[in-house]
Amino acid sequence: MWELVKAGGWLMTPIVLCSILALVIIIERSHTLQFNKIVPSRLREQLITRLRENGDIGRTQLMNVKEKTPLGDILATGLLYRQYGLESMTMHMQNRASVQIHQLEKNINMLGTIGAIAPLLGLLGTVLGIISSFLAITDGAMQDPTMLAAGVSQALITTAAGMIVAIPALVAYRYFQRRIIDINAQFETQAGLMIQELYDYHLLADSNLADMRQFPSAAVEGAADSAPAMHGEVNAEAAMTS
Structure with a gap:
């Protein structure tokens, strides 16, 4: 293995560094993006x-629940x-969901960058190797076969x-992207179900709804108070007309 790295020239150094970094990110994100750790089952039901x-x-x-999992x-x-x-x-739930998604996307873009630049580094090594091979040929004759073999x-x-390096990095990048999309969808589903259950069980303290519940009785009382006055005004108008 070391002989292959040496034969690849100095460009093998950044390629090897990219491979190590990609491997670290893949292992770390695979451990972090476990579905049961991010979206534990029956958490919403337990809270309700x-x-x-x-x-x-x-x-x-509630603060203990907040610190345990993103959901x-x-x-x-x-x-x-x-x-x-x-x-x-x-609004506060949406803000926290945005923060959690941002944390879950940590280092994912770096993995995509590695998948993009690793083939370019390899292509650059190819170009430099071909140039080195051509330098071994002068005036149509091969001057240094060793240099030609080293370039190839x-x-x-x-x-x-x-x-x-690039193929596993790109596969992992796409996989983690899809996993985060699924997690985000689960965040929205669980939050929506919790709000619906709070409505169903009358557990949501909403001032607007309270005002709406109080409005009909106030409207009836106002109508009852104004009815005699309106009746008097109608009789007065009828007398003036006659």
Whole structure:
């Protein structure tokens, strides 16, 4: 292996560094982007059940839920701000979801960059190797066969090394991108279901809804108070007309 690296020339150094960095990112993201660690099953159901049984969840308990998983961070944030109404609750949940997605995308772009530049490094090694091979030929005659073989060897080795690094990096990049899209969709689904369940079980403290519930009785009382006055005005107009 070391002999191949030496035969590839100095361009093998950045290619090897790219391969090490890509491997570290793949291992780290594979450990981080485990679905059950990010979106634990039945977390929403547990929060809603505890809320229905106790009427409320303490701030300390919600902060513990926030710190454990990304989904817990989003749902617990919504419950912390539910007393301020649906709009405030939704806004804070969206903000936390954006922060969590940004953290999940950490180093993913670097992996895509490695997948893009590794073949270019290999292509550059190919060009330099071909140039070195042509330098071994002068006036149509081969002056240095060793130099020609070294140039061809450099061209082939760097090309192969660049592709060997780029192909797994690009595959992992696309895979992690798709995994984050699925996680984001699950965030939206779980948040929407929690809001719906808060509505269904009358657990959402929304000032707008409270005003709407109070409005009909106030309207009826106002209509009852104004009815005699309106009746008097109609009789007065009828008398003036007659």
